[in-house]
Amino acid sequence: MLRYILARIAMMVPTLFVISVLVFTIIQLPPGDYFESYVQELQMLGEPADLQEIALLKEHYHFDDPMPLQYLHWVTGMLHGDFGYSFEYRMPVREVVGDRLWLTIMVSTVTIVFTWLLAFPIGVYSATHQYSWGDYGLTLLGLIGLAIPNFMLAIILMYFANVWFGLSIGHLMDVKYLNQPMSWDKLHSILAHLWIPVVIIGTAGTAGMARRLRANLLDELGKQYVTTARAKGLSPGRVVAKYPLRLALNFFVADIGSVLPQIISGAEITAIILSLETTGPMLIRALQCQDMYLAGSFLMFLAFLTVIGVLVSDIALSLLDPRVRLQGRRG
DSSP states (O other): OHHHHHHHHHHHHHHHHHHHHHHHHHHHOSSSOHHHHHHHHHHHHTOOOOHHHHHHHHHHTTTTSOHHHHHHHHHHHHHTTOOOEETTTTEEHHHHHHHHHHHHHHHHHHHHHHHHHHHHHHHHHHHHTTTSHHHHHHHHHHHHHHHSOHHHHHHHHHHHHHHHHOOOOOSSSOGGGTTOOOOHHHHHHHHHHHHHHHHHHHHHHHHHHHHHHHHHHHHHHTSHHHHHHHHTTOOHHHHHHHTHHHHHTHHHHHTHHHHHHHHHHOOHHHHHHHTOOSHHHHHHHHHHTTOHHHHHHHHHHHHHHHHHHHHHHHHHHHHHOTTOOSSOOOO
8 A cells, every 4th residue: 555655646746747748838829928918908908018017027937938948937936836926916826816715615615515415315315215206306306407507507596586686696705895804794794605606516516426326326236245135134224334335435535536626626617607706717817818827827736636636536445445456466
């Protein structure tokens, strides 16, 4: 086990290196850079651009250097904790992310907990009551949840909230608390608004996870060892919980590799529809305006969380299911 973990950690270095090269290359592929887009935007608005300031910024951040040197400066800065400067927001990347990062973590974490708490009992009930009216009803609701995209559900709820109650369900807090320092009143406002994006974002995830748990559990319940356990006179609850349920949870653990980056990235399209103060809309805006340091640093952070998540899920899966082995036996 220890040898496997050390080998995987060693493999993370070249993996992240290759990802960093790909991220930097893709960000640089569009013609021009942020400053050219910025000057064109100002010209369209009829406003003058401070070309001297732009020239100083380009020189300071090595925009005129060859791409290999630009990449070297970017990676070296990240290794020293300097994630660069956001030209769009006119502040360091670390300050731009700021409150948006922990708000995203809050929304995503609560959404994941909400999804698991609902999907787990629904999946177990559907599998243990196969072809019952409850199974059919939950299956129908699950299919509806999968069929309706999260952003469409957000639009529908925003419409009916406005028409029926005259309420706006956008943002993660009351408008008066935007860009204000954290306080008890602001936290209370966030908690009051939090359930709306959690329910909207968690709907499809709950439906999909419940369907997968049902399918996996049904597969395990049909195996010979379950028939033997029943023949020995074990209670139905003990028969399900002893081994089938434990083995059916493999995909929960395997999903850790994707859950960690999802906690940070958030549901981008839904966040834009609901005007959420999370990192998803910020990332999309950074990619649109070629704010390379903000977009590149954020994507690298997501890549780092992904490789960490995959490692954690592999180790946890081997502990949960004895059939999974991290390394083969030597002959």
